Amino acid sequence: MKPSLAKGTRDFTAQEVSRRKYIINILQNNFELFGFQPLETPSFENLSTLTGKYGEEGDRLIFKILNSSINEAKEDKKTQMLNDFQRALEKPFSSESLTDKALRYDLTVPFARFVAMNHGKLTFPFKRYQIQPVWRADRPQKGRYREFYQCDADIVGSESLLQEVDLVQLYLKSFSDLRVPVTIHMNNRKILSGLAEYAGITDKLIDFTVALDKLDKIGKDGVVKELLEREISQESIDKLDFLFSQSDDALENLLQLKEKFAGNEIGLQGVEELEFVLTQSLNLGVDIQNLVFNITLARGLDYYTGAIFEVKADEVAMGSIGGGGRYDNLTEVFGVKNIPGIGISFGLDRIYLVMEELNLFPEEASSKTEYLFANFGGEGTIEALKLIMQLRAKGISAELYPESAKINKQFTYAEKKGIKNLVFLGEEEIKNGTVTFKNLEAGEQKTVSSEEFLG
Template sequence: MKPSLAKGTRDFTALEVSRRRFIINILQKNFELFGFQPLETPSFENLSTLTGKYGEEGDRLIFKILNSSINEAKESKKNQMLNDFQKTLEKPFNSENITDKALRYDLTVPFARFVAMNHGQLTFPYKRYQIQPVWRADRPQKGRFREFYQCDADVVGSESLFQEVDLVQLYLKSFSDLKIPVTIHLNNRKILSGLAEYAGITDKLIEFTVALDKLDKIGKEGVVKELLEREIAQESIDKLDFLFNQSNDALENLLLLKEKFVGNEVGLKGVEELEFVLTQSLNLGVNMENLVFDITLARGLDYYTGAIFEVKADEVQMGSIGGGGRYDNLTEVFGVKNIPGIGISFGLDRIYLVMEELGLFPEEATSKTEYLFANFGGEETVEALKLIMQLRVKGISAELYPENAKIGKQFTYAEKKGIKNLVFLGEEEIKNRTVTFKNLEAGEQKTVSLEEFLR
């Protein structure tokens, strides 16, 4: 049978792994620069931990795992287990007889579960970063995979809006280091709740935000159609028509909302919070062109309660390459109250695609062997291995061609692997304590003393 990959997954070559590590190293450096500490959680969680946290659409994309009691059955009981399994097929798919665990959908809910389990031992505010894969049963397409990495930074235990301001700074510094020009789109969940109240559809808040979040994909007509399908009255939709005609001036848009939110406490609170984040960011020197108040931004997740972030690359059509927000009530579902939280995520895979398309990966992002030693056999090979060991002690990558093959074959190997230098340590070099090497990129060959070579 011809081997194949599962849909939505990928193999990564040496070049791709090196470039991904380049991105991760920059993000990790900045996470720690901003005071975040590393955390890792299991690849799968109890199904009950994940369900009900991502909204109706998110729950459908959770990868469920077959019940371990079936997978771990002993051979002697296999037939009986198969019979039992056949019976469970007659029950609903979500039955715990079939599945009680699932691959993690994101890193935020597992983090909230961790905080709920360990809050007595944590020092608040607790700042953590996490770089691990997640899985979603989504339809694969460009920039969207079923298995992909998320790079998250979260703060829990603080209601201060300066956390939002700091995360804006983290986004901008990280993407500046990666040389990616970006725009950060901001909104506030309280503003969305205020809009629902203004339109008289408070009981349809989730349906409203899920549809609104698709504006950039399906346009105004598509959003209106979906709102009608979700039984939101045309009268309410008409009251929200101004959403589709926003100006480019964030402060002007906020002023308009203040007028519409008179007497609307939750809506005005959202405007006040967003004003603070924008104003303080500008005070810190952030260019207003890098920040956009996007009143239609909803992100479609049920657990956000305040600020919402989404990052888009300016020069590539890729969708969001980062996002997040405040989720002050998330740990309550795990029985722990009064632990506010906020976090952001970097989409590693999409960031990679953006950098590749824009040609932003530097030469040092590619892992290459510095020196390949030609294999001449006999005593020369032994001496080459001794010299290779000395280079490795110095942290310089070096390897020996494994066979005593024709020199042309060894040249070809070095060129195909992108090795920078081919080293010749023959009888004459050993005798004179010299080293001859050819720079394959420049095409230059030179002989130097052994001492000079090892400097």
Template sequence: MKIIQKPNNARGTRDFGPKEMALRNYVFSIIKGHFEAFGFQTIETPAMENLSVLTGKYGDEGDQLLFKILNSGDYLSKVSGDPMNLGSKALLPQISEKGLRYDLTVPFARFVAMNRNEIAFPFRRSQIQPVWRADRPQKGRYREFYQCDADIIGSESLVNEAELIALFQSIFLGLGLKANLIINSRKILTGIVEAVGAADLFTPFAVAIDKLDKIGWDAVAIELESNGFAPSQIESLKRLFHFEGTNDEKVQLLTDFLAGNAIGLAGLSEIKSVLYLSSLNGFDNSNVFFDFKLARGLSYYTGLIYEGKASDLPFGSIVGGGRYDNLTEAFGLPNMSGVGISFGIERIIDVMRELNLFPDIQLSASKLLLTYFDEQGQSVAIRIANELRKDNLAIEVYPDIAKIKKSFEFADKKGIPFVGVIGGQEIKDGTVTLKEMKNGEQRVLSISDLVRALN
């Protein structure tokens, strides 16, 4: 261990020190509490998955962004062919069988398929774990980050969608963070593209429309045209997507626009049901917006889709989700519809920091530092520390016989609010001199008074 090196984190990864952890745990614990109140049961899946589980599930770009793990031992021993001739892509399956999970949804689907006989459906599962993506790191985008998901699988009922909306309201109320929820249905998007007579152009349509807020209509129109939409179709879409109105007005508009289109009207009917069911949940739902240009990237969504955004900051999406009909089919379990919501925990933390929404969290793990002048004091400190800990107090024993000033400086730097000094007189009297660091006040207290003073 003598190799001296300037240490670094791997690119795009972060350490979380005690202060950062206190903020993160604050957010995690609120979210976990609400997950529990809604009956979600936690699972964990391993960081490493067989590549056969992961590849082909996230599109070509996703496959590129998977971190692959080199087979252990003499990984070249089973290679057939010349690696440089094969190239990186063809060589890969010969030297790597495992990868790091890219999201929590595919491992969840694998879990459901493997445990189908033990699970009581509909299964409400929550999962909070890190995922890894070989993305180019940039501000707010990391290669290792947590996801925080809740899904209800094994039921087609829209009550589940409504439950997830109540969960959304409940969590952001708990966090004290104002957020809007935008909802749409993939079926409505399908209906719209069918209604203008371009059914085969669904994907380029959804990709282009999803960018409307960012790039504006003219750029969207150019993209649609280059993908084969006719000018009359684009004109018809323009009228539709320029419409502004309430949720009800949008529903009315689409009732006309989609007249006679089965899938589109089915989607619209689902939106109406979900808005109605949500209206019963007792939360203020004026932050739920039906917006039929919401498309969301992930190809596995088949029904209702969600996106949450902070109301007071243009921070992009902090929540995503939707209904999927075929997620477990790739693992041999068809006809298992589910709906999920994913809280973008890293962004939520960033937004809350930006908006100063964190309460004054006690950053020091310890409430009291015990210090002393000599060996006798040290012995007494060890005894008292363990007595106080039984009263659920976080106590630290200063380890050295040193100038008392050093322990005050330590408490100050660490943010420990109280120092208990044990000198000769205190030992004789069975007391501790308690110094409150923020104002320097000192009191001589018995142990039982000390417990009261610290609680």
């Protein structure tokens, strides 16, 4: 049978692994600079831990694990279970006789479960970062896979808006270190709730925001059409017409909302929170061009309760490469109340694609052997291995071509692997205590003493 990959998964070559590690190392360094501590959780969770946390659409994308007990059941019971399973394939299912475990869908819910289980032992505010793979039964497309890594930073146990300000700084420093130009789009769940109240469509909040979120894809006419299809009245739509003519000045847009939200408590609270985050970020020297008040941003409304973030690359047509928000009620589903939280995530795979398209990976982001020692056989082999050991002891990568082969073959091997230098240790070099090496990139060849070579 011809081997193939499972849909939505990938193999990673040496170069890809090295470049991914380059991104991860920068993110990890910044997480720790900002006071976050590492955490890892299991690859799979109890199904009950995950379901009901991501909305109906999210629940459909959870990879469920078939119970092993189906294989151990008696024949009549097995037939019944297999029939149940066949029917379950046609619709979402949660029957514990078939499955009670699932691959984690994201890192936030497992983190909330961890906090709920260990809140008596943690020091609050508790700041953790987590870099691990997650799985979603999604339709694969560019930048979207069924198995992918998330790089998260979360803070629980504090309602301070300074946390939002700090996460803006974390985003901007990390992407600056990666040399990826970005814009951070910001909104607040309370502003969206305030808009729904202002237009008299509080009971249609999700319908309203789902349509509004498509503004950049289908335009004003498309959004209006969808709002009408969702049974939102023309009168309400007319009240929201100002949303389609926002200025480029975030603070000016917030001022306009303040006027419209007079007497609208939830809306005013959202405006004040976002105004604080924007103002303090600007006071810290953030370029206003890097921050956008995007009133149509409506991600994660099933669990976000305040600030909402989305990061977009400036020079590449790509979906968001980061996102997050405040989720003050998430641990309540695990029976633990009054633990507010906020977190952000970096999309490793999309960041990789952006950096690749913009040619931003430095040469050191590729894993390459520094020296390849040519193999001429005989005494030179042992002497080469001795030098290789000394190089490795200094942290310099080196290897010996494994067989005594024609030099052209060894040259070809070095070039294909991107090895920088080919070393010759023949009888003359051994006799004189020297080393000859050729820099394959520059085409220069030198002979130096062994001591000088080892530096």
